[in-house]
Amino acid sequence: MMVTNLWSIISKGDLLVHIIAVMVLLCACNDASAETFGRMEDLNTAAAFDEDEDEFEDEADTAGADKRSGLTDFTFTLAHDLSWATREPDPGIVTNRSSLRCEFDKSFWDNLFIKFDGKASLYLENDHVAEAGGKDADVDEEIREFYIQAGFDRFMIRAGKQVVVWGETDGDVINDVVSPRDESEFIFMDLEDSRLGQYMASMDLYSDYGDCLFFVTFKPGFNETPDRGTRYYRGLGDAVVTEERTEFSDREAGFKWKKIFDKFELSFMTASLLQNAGVLEHQSGNVYNKVYERYGFYGVGASYTIGSFLFKIDASFKNDYSLQSKGIEFQYGKKERNISDAAFAIEYDANGRYTMNLELTNRHVFDYSKELCGMDRNNTGLYFQYNKKFFNDTLEFEYASYHQFQEKNTFHKTELDYSFSDDIELSIEYVFFQMTDRESFLWNYRNEDRIGAELKIYY
Amino acid sequence: MKKLLLILAMLIFTGAICSAQDAKEIMRKVDDRDDGSTEISRVSLTSYRYVKKNGKNVPAEKPRVKVMDFIKKDYGPREKDHKSVSIMIEPKSERGISFLQYDYEEVGRDTDQWMYLSAMGKVKRIVSGNDNEPKTGSFFGTELNYEDMEAYALDDYTYKILGSETYRKRECWVIEATPVMRKAIKSNYSREIFWVDKERDFTLKSVLFNRNGKKSKKIYRAKIERIDGILVPMKIVVNNIETKRRTTMIYENIILNRPVEDSYLTQRTLSDKGFRERKLKEYQKTMM
Known part of the structure; x- marks a missing residue:
């Protein structure tokens, strides 16, 4: 037409x-x-764009394929960690240790899969762990995960030493209550590295009505705390502390359901657990027993994303949870209370320029009484995290801080990670504390500012 | 005389509309070209900073190499919605990191993204970003940013044919795409020029201009092979002129149009490595 x-x-x-x-x-x-x-000028410009196209030395097209060798199922990480305390009265080297971590996983036959994750550490001269043992050097090893799993179309069963991570937020322990944590290095160990495996049998079920997880733990483990004589040990003077041990017949059990509704995710969790953090109970004289009592856990987690924001909520109710109390003549004991933990978080991504995460947490103790030690009726914290990457993600800066409102205690953590190549990384970290409440637990750590460097080589 | 000027103006205006419509038609053919309903591939991404030496651009540093498995499936009546999983194989320091992404054709509907870090031990939803400003983050440290990786929306641009020329012995349309306002405010680029193979409706080269109108990136698509009856550029080179860095993306292997179960494109694939490996092996068997 x-x-x-x-x-x-x-x-x-x-x-x-x-x-x-x-x-x-x-x-x-x-x-x-x-x-x-x-526009003719555009075309002319465009015609000149080819000028450097053939000026590149052609790199090997199969660079990736050539690099892969027989050890594709293994990842070894060799690391050395060196850190210094920077503040009086006890400045100097804190950690001087090397470690070798081995991760292995492989599928075999049609449905089976095996995973191993273990680490051996060598504590050298001046490292606080070696010094505590009165040795020039000390070694230890830890198997974090070692399990076998059988997978099918709609479900998967797994048995062995495992880590289970629950919850949406990271600032406090709200719903992430299953796996205990290694707190022997106080707050200086990254959350990811601090989780400890437990012997469990678990089953995941995948359906149109949501994903479910059931687990049973045998011989539950507890948080690892600093050993006597090490840098971060804060004991009760000459008190003798005996620790409760679990047997293989001791059990924990739990269930989680999770479903995605477009931009919204919802999960419910419930479990019967032994507390990961122990409570001291006076026996006689200067003898205390550290106990890990059973409690009921009920949690809900949710997240919703819109544009640059991700909103996250974790909330839980812990029934008959044992808390530390201080009685007459400063004798420690345990008191059972119901508590509710909650966290609300906002994560912001500035379109790749940087990310920020802000989390407000609160623990409320029902039937609060003054004898409860190191806590108020409400215990509110604010966790902030900022992350920015530079130079094509080879340099990463992170700042994190946590502020406790009632005790007005704060700590700050800054970290710079640089990857020299695909396989070599260096992390430099500085942590400092601002403690104002003499009655708080953290007051004992007010002089523990520390700067550290860790070199990691992967192969 | 007035009448003549009026006719002249109308004809020029009509001509411009014709050009735009034809250019868009060409780009529609490029966009509609069959790229397979599913894709199962292994891709390597090599990135480095370069310098000029003896007239050649050579790496000025040890190249960073990332290798990942990629599985994609198209959805929707026009197969313009996509679900994909990317699993990092190398380097060892990033092994096991995986991404699940749902892209939608619907204008204004945000991409859904989840990431699994094996160290974290949980699947984490990722914010897709603000739609009112450019997405600047580097895709896995390469010269591609997250905008480059998004599905191309034809209606986000106006088009103009700049001409026709022979490029790599192929007769090509040279087409300029300028983002419309809603796209311009959130794009890293003020315009793009494409060299479109006339016979195959295939973009061989594109030049991207930054928001200041300066040349920013050149993207070359080379080693074009027919895989399962569909044209695939086995090698894509991105030359970032501003940073003097280059990324080469190479398909180590690729198969198209093989059945991929919906259950594979879910969070389970990120966190359940046994399931992921087992299914991937099944899919890859069809490569033999």
Whole structure:
């Protein structure tokens, strides 16, 4: 139709109109040319774009394939960690240790899968762990995970030493109550590295109504605290503390359900657990027993994303949870209370320029009484995290801080990670404390500011 | 005389519309070209900073190499919605990191993304970003940013044919794409120029201009092979002119249009490595 109209114009107009009409007709006939359309300068510029195309030395097309060798199922991480305490009265080297971590996983036959994750550490001279043992060097090893699993289309069962992570938020322990943590290095160990495996049998079920997890723990483990004589040990003077041990017949059990509704995710959790953190109970004289009591756990987690924001909520109710109390003549004991823990978090991504995470947490103790030690009726904290990457993600800066409102205690953590190559990384970290409440537990750590460096080599 | 000027103006205006429509038609053919309903591939991404030496651009540092498995499936009546999983194989320091992504054709609907870090031990939802400003973050440390990785929306641009020329012995349209306002405010680029193979409706090269109008990136698509009847550029080179860095993306292997179960494109695949490996092996068997 357009061509017909144009032709009628051509047939009626003068020469100039004819020329223009012919040009338009050519366009309509899809016969575009540089002379007809667009800006000529663009085309000329474009034509010159090829000039450096062949100037590259062609790198090996199969660089990745060539690198892969027989050890594809293994990842070894060799690391050395060196840190210094920076504040009086006890400045100097705190950690001087090397470690070798081995991670292995492999599928075999049709449905089976095995995973191993273990680490051996060598504590060298001046490291506080070696010094505590009165040795020039000390070694230890830890198997974090070692399990076998059988997978099928709709479900999977897993048995062995495992880590289970629950919850949406990271600032406090709200719903992430299953796996105990290694607190022997106080707050200086990253959350990811601090989780400890337990012997468990678990089953995951995947359905249109949501994903479910059931687990049973045998011989539950507890948080690892600093050993006597090590840098971060804060004991009760000359008190003798005996620790409760679990047997293989001791059990924990739990269940989680999770479903995604478009931008919204919802999960419910319930479990019967032994507390990961122990409570001291006076026996006689200067003898205390550290006990890990059973409690009921009920939790809910949710997240919702819109644009640059991710909103996260964790809330839990812990029934008959044992808390530390301080009685007459400063004797420690345990008091059972119901408590509710909650966290609300906002995560912001500035379109790749940086990310921020802000979490407000609160623990409320029902039937609060003054004898409860190191806590108020409400215990509110604010966790903040900022992360920015530079130079094509080879340099990463992170700042994190945690502020406790009632005790007005704060600590700050800054970290700089640089990867020299695909396989070599260096992390530098500085942690400092601002403690104001003399009655708080953290007051004992007010002089533990520390700067550290860790070199990691992967192969 | 007035009448003549009026006719002239109308004809020029009509001509411009024709050009834009034709250019868009060409780009529609490029966009509609069959790229397979599913893709199962292993991709390597090599990135480095380069310097000019003896007239050649050579790496100025040890190249960083990332290798990942990629599984994608199209959804929707036009197969313009996508679900994909990316699993990092190398380097060892990033092994096991995996991403699940749902892209939607619907204008204004945010991409859904989840990430699994084996160290963290849980699947974490990732914020897709603000739609009112450019996404600048580097995709796995390469010269591609997250905007480059998004599905291309034809209606986000106006098009103009700049001309026709021979590029790599192929007759090509040279087409300029300028983002419309809603796209311009959130794009890293003020315009793009494409070299489109006339015969195969295939973009061989593109040049991207930054928000200041300066040349920013050149993207070359090379080693074009027919895989399962579909044209695939086995090698894509991104040359960042501003940073003097280059990323080469190479398909180590790829199969298209093989069945991929919906259950594979879920969070389970991120966290259950046994399931992921087992299914991937099944899918890859069809490569033989």
